Amino acid sequence: MEIIDDADGLSGLVERLSREQCIVVDTESNSFHRFPDRVCLVQIGAGGRAWVIDPLGLTADDVAPLGGLMANPDVEKVIHAASNDIRVLDKEWSFRVANVFDTSIAAQFCGMRRVGLDSVLRDALGVAIVKSKSLQRADWTVRPLPNEALQYAVDDVLHLQDLRDELVRRLEELGRTEWVAEEFRRLETVRYRAPDPPEIAFLNAKGSRALGPQELAVLRELYVFRHNEGVRRDMPPFKILSDTVLTTIAAAGSDDLSEIEGIPANPLRRYGKRLQRARERGLASPPVIRSRNGNSNSNGLEGRPTREQTDRLRDLKTWRNERGEELGLDPALIWPMQSLERLARDPSLLNEEIGESASVVREWQAREFGESLSTALATN
Template sequence: MSSQTKESIEFELLTTSQQIADLARTLSAESDIAIDTESNSRHGYPEKVCLIQVATKSHVYLIDTLAVDDMAPFGEVLADESVMKVAQGAEYDVRCLDRQWGFRIRNLFDTAIAARFVGMERTGLSALIETLLGVTIPKLARLQKSDWARRPLSPEALSYAATDVSHLLDLRKILDSKLRALSRSTWAAEEFERTEDIRYTGPDPDTAFLSIKGSRKLNGQQKAVLKRLFSVREAEARQRDRPPYFVLPHETLLLLASEPKSDLASIPALKRQHRSRLGRQLRTAIQQGFTDPPIKNPPRSRGIPTTPITIERLQKLKKWRLKLGEQLTLDPALLWPMASLERLAKSPHTLDAELGSPDVRRWQREEFAAALGAALG
C-alpha cells in the first residue's frame, strides 16, 4: 500500500472568468469529470462555496470562486448530460451549488452511494481510496476545518483540496464495475437521480427559531421572546459574517427567553457584550417579545395510533428487511424506507398505495414488493 503526500498532486488554480470559460470548453469534450467543493460553513454566515475542485483524466483544476465573477459556463457543464460528474457524498455539494448559483448537476455518479450498493461498510472518501486503490492519504483536521474563504489559500490547503478530487475517476471505474457485476447499476442510478433533484431550501424565518432544542418547552410568551432574540442573532451573524452559534449560543437565547429579567452582565456569553449595540438590541427584543401575541407550537401530525398489534407488525417487517440485507450483504436501510414500513405496520391494507409513495424507489418496487406483501401476510 502506498502513501501519497498532498504535494504530489499537480493542479492549475483558476481565478478569472476567462479561465472558467476556457475550462468549460475543455470539460465539455470530456466523457466524465470529478468535482468537489469547499465551503466556509464553520467560519462564515451565510456560508458560501469558496473553492471548486475539478479533475479530468489528466488534469486537476481548482476554481477560486471568490475571485471569479462569471461562473455560468461551469454551470452549463454541470447541467450537460453528456458529461458524467463524479462526486463523493454529493448531496451537500448539490445544495451548495443550487443555493449560490442555481446550478443543476445532471448525469451524476456518487461514489459514496455506489460504495453502499456494493456492500462496503466504510464509505468515506479516504476509506474508499485506501480500500479500492491501495493509497493512504493523510487527513489533517486543521485543513478539514480551515476557513476556505481566507485569502491567499496556503499551498498546503490547495494541495489538500486537489488530492480530494484527484482519485474520484479511478474510484468510479472500480465501483461501476462492481455494480455491474452485482446487477445493481440501475439501483444506484436511481439514487444518483434523486440526489440530482435535491434543492436548497432556506429556513422559514417565521418558524426557524423552533429548531433550537428546548424551544417547544417554552410557554407561548417565552416563544415570542425567543423569536425576537433569534432574529437579532440572525442579523448580527450576517453582519459579522460569523455562524449564529458563535455570536450567541442557543443556550443563551433559551435562557433569555425563559428568564427575561436576567442581568445580561451575569450571563457568560454576554459579559463583554452586555453594554454593546448587541446588548441593547437583545434588551429591546425581550421587551418587544412580551408585547407580541403568544406563539403556539405547530400542531403535530396525528396519524393512526400505535397499538401492540402495529408494534408487533413493525418488528416483523424490520426482521424481513434485516434478513434481506443479510442475504444481499447490504445495509437494510437501502432496501426499503423505514417510514414506509411504519405506515404499513399501521395500515397493512394500503400496500398498493404505498408502492406509489415518493419514498419508495422504482427498483425497490420491482425487486421486493412481492416479498414485502408476503411479509405483511
C-alpha cells in the first residue's frame, strides 16, 4: 500500500494507471461526522497493488488528473455498489466515471441475494474480510490516519479484481453479460443531486404531516436553525437535534422549552435560547400550507385503482415472481414495478413502456421478457 498525498505523486500514479486495462476504485467520506461532507480517501487497486489517495491537502487542479482517469473509457473501473462512489466523485470534483463494472450489480445477476461486499466475497471466492464496526463509521478527516484505518480502506480493493473475474465467468455461463452491460452503461449517467434546502426539506421530516399550518412554519424555522448550526459546527444536522425533537418543539403549546417532554438536557442548555427565537420566528410567520397535487402517486397515476386494475397488478406481480424464480433472480430485476403499476391501469401502454423513449424498462428486459409480459397482459 502506498499513500499519495501530493500533486506530483498523483500525476505519476494516474499516468501509470492509464496504461492498465482495469483498475479497482473505492472512496471514503466523512458524512457521519462532518457537514458538508467531503471525500477523504480514494483507494485504487491494480495489478495486485493498492494506493490510497489523500485529497484533503490537494487543490482541485491537483486532483484534476484523477478525473481524467475516471473518465477514460479505455480503463475499466471495478467498483462495488458504484452509484454512491460515482455520486460523491461528482459532488466533490464534478468527475465523470466511464466504463464501470459494478460487482454488486453483477452479483445480483448471478443470483446472489446478499450483495454486501463481505457476503459476495465469501460466496464467490471463499474470502472472508473482517470489518471493524468502529471503523465503519470512522471520521476519515482525522490525520494522521492510524494503520488499522488505512488497512480497512484498502481491504475493499484488494480482492475486487479477482471478484470481477469470477463474476464475469459466471455471467458468461448464464448468458447475462449483455444484461449487466446495459446496467453498467446506465451507471455512467448517475449524477449527484443536492438535497433540498432546509426551507423545503422540513416538509419531509418524520411526523411533519401531523402538524398544522402554523406548526409547520415553526418547524421550518427550526430546520433552518439546525442546518446553519450544522454548517457552523461542521457537524451533521442529525447530530445537532433529531427530527423527532424538532417536530416535538413545533407541536408543543408551551412557550417554555424546558416544560416540553422529549428534549434532551444537553441540547436544551446549548441551544435553548436560539431554539426559542426560531420558534418565535415561526409563530410570527405566515402559516405553511402544503401543496396538493391531486391524488396522483409517484407514477403520476390519478385516483385509486379499480378492482379490475388491482387484480391485474396482483397477476403481474405473480408473473414477475415466477420469472424470477425460474431464473434464480430477484424479481425486481425482471421488470420495474413502476412499469407494472402503469400497465395494470392500462395494458395498451406496453409498446410505450418498451419503446425507444422508455426510461424505466431496460432494453434487455424488453427483449427477454416483453413477449411473455404481453401474453400475461392478454390473459387478464
